[in-house]
Amino acid sequence: MTEANYTDIAYETIDSAAVITLSRPKQMNAITAHMGIEVRHALARAEDDKNVVGIIITGAGKAFSAGADMKALQQIGQAGGLDEFNKNKQHNESELHANPGNLDVPEGFSKGTYSFFASISKPIIAAVNGPVAGAAMSIILSADMRFFGTSGFVTSSFPQRGMVAELGISWVLPKIVGPDNALDILWSSRKIFGNEAKELKLATRVYPDEDLLEESVVYINHLAENCSPVSIATMKGQVYRDLFRDPTESFKEAHRITKAALKTEDFIEGVKSFMEGRKPHFPRIGRD
């Protein structure tokens, strides 16, 4: 995966973390089709980079993302729907073509606009630094964890725009906050800020705004120093496959995977380092 000049996002690495920043600050980082393509490319790049153990997605300036770009949406409405709208556009995105996602997860995840995050073999943290509206909810719900700044908030906006629950949000959200809170969030569109988000379990963590990015990097660094990247990837796949699977299938797979893990170098090093009272050294995932 080569470097690329992004226009709608920024990409950098800090310590063991890749930081992808949605970056159209004048439009509150509203999502465009092109931004989606860049995010996908950047995730492939991070997955492929041996120095990267985990990925952080955040927003430039005061917003995370205002959701779908309203001007684009209005044009879509005026054009009579999405297909007609797309006919009027030409993308030449071949330079940004990417095919990330090494984990085996259900097709619904791997082929979804953002839900393919589940197939990325490295942890993805959404660092929610400001408003997350509409379709942008799918970005943070597709991340493995959601770290909120206290000023970060979610607002669905769907029924205010005559829209529906896009991109699988109606599947994921009730599994995180329960069906009643999911309907409340989707319907009322009231703003759920960091502390309430933590209470509702929508936020995995909440931090003071000024510490949000640093704490996210610290989290990834902790994994980098202590964990087998292969273990992390394997367990991520297990959790997403298990979200909708017969327990019998899951338990059988766990048995098979555990037996296989017992034969790996990572397991031998993991036990050895523990017995010797030192930190383990595990190989990274990706290329130099």
Next chain:
Amino acid sequence: MTEANYTDIAYETIDSAAVITLSRPKQMNAITAHMGIEVRHALARAEDDKNVVGIIITGAGKAFSAGADMKALQQIGQAGGLDEFNKNKQHNESELHANPGNLDVPEGFSKGTYSFFASISKPIIAAVNGPVAGAAMSIILSADMRFFGTSGFVTSSFPQRGMVAELGISWVLPKIVGPDNALDILWSSRKIFGNEAKELKLATRVYPDEDLLEESVVYINHLAENCSPVSIATMKGQVYRDLFRDPTESFKEAHRITKAALKTEDFIEGVKSFMEGRKPHFPRIGRD
């Protein structure tokens, strides 16, 4: 749906809300077969009424509902079971016959005694004003949200009566509070009051008793003023279908529904009103 004289419930509209009150106060609003028929009729009436955006179910006096009527239950036991008991009764309920539920949800929901609430195309809030015992738990668990007064509480009572988890409670409750808390609630029958209910996520909200009904109406009014009723109905169907569905199916449906929504008048009005900085005007569901 014409008006009807109810004996076991009361029905009124307040602003944009229909309020259905279980009303056998001397029996702590204990459930009878007839009450169930009246609730069904009243829900059809509310679903059919253009002025109604959401529905509130509450109890008359100090109780929400004591559950199945104990005298009826004892007669059922003495008669040797439910079928035998019913043979001894004649209902002529044709006047109250109703067939509510415009949403497409799994048969288990749409045909269940109270779980058919999931198929009603308008939000249903259980306003828990007092004790909810036994089978009445199914009423509040079938509602989309549960607003508790601080004195509202749940007590299962099933194992004290030699009963089991009726009416799908064993399916729904663990998805709201987790399997361990579900078993604790079902087994111990200890009283879970408003504040603890909120902590366990059994309550969506908790309010001082004296504000409970008003806050429930305020919530419905908020939806009435800001939301597309069609969006609300569509998202309700999505959430209930998604409670047990392969994510791949769900994500495909979301894609299809989103594309369809982009062509609706509600979507055009939703985006237009946003760009113009005014409240949207959406058509209501039902008849004048």
Next chain:
Amino acid sequence: MTEANYTDIAYETIDSAAVITLSRPKQMNAITAHMGIEVRHALARAEDDKNVVGIIITGAGKAFSAGADMKALQQIGQAGGLDEFNKNKQHNESELHANPGNLDVPEGFSKGTYSFFASISKPIIAAVNGPVAGAAMSIILSADMRFFGTSGFVTSSFPQRGMVAELGISWVLPKIVGPDNALDILWSSRKIFGNEAKELKLATRVYPDEDLLEESVVYINHLAENCSPVSIATMKGQVYRDLFRDPTESFKEAHRITKAALKTEDFIEGVKSFMEGRKPHFPRIGRD
């Protein structure tokens, strides 16, 4: 089920509770294959004993369990995997052979190393008195409820050892704490103590350390004095079958089971005792 001399656990009854204590205190109660066989035998004994209404599993001394025995694990690694390791061992465990589990639950549960707890017809409480590491997480996650002492904590340790999510943990844990918290717990291996565990819903209850065992016994005694053991067993089976089942199937089963319950002696006694304002008397499960 006859008595047996256990080496790796202790077994006693206190009031209506059977208390199974993992007991290799010098090894922090690390799990051995033999300990697993003894736990299984002890559960069969408790299920079979009419005096026992519920079961408590706890650890001797300051730990609950350190997980798989590290020395055994190292030998497994050196032997080139589990099968090879087992070839080098001979167990003659026929004396401890047992076949507990009267409830009909999915095969994944009933055949799992600890997940068969779901098939035991009596409540199982994990009394978490200290650290629970690695594979020992499966013991407490297979229990029906988790009561933590404030010093009790969980730490996954899997990625530090190059391991994966063993024994179905990746299936169960997200259903209790949500997928994001499950990944956080599995990946970071940070210690989740009693109070945070309660917040995350990993703990059903949290008590001061010195009250933990007594409160667990009090809970079982409460069930013994007030509940039909058959109702408790039936509802346990309902909840575990319903964790992954089409709601339509579940609601039909609930209807069938409820009708059957209405014909039982326990139901008649349950209603009668209520009408007479006295405690019910229900027959116990098991043999004298």
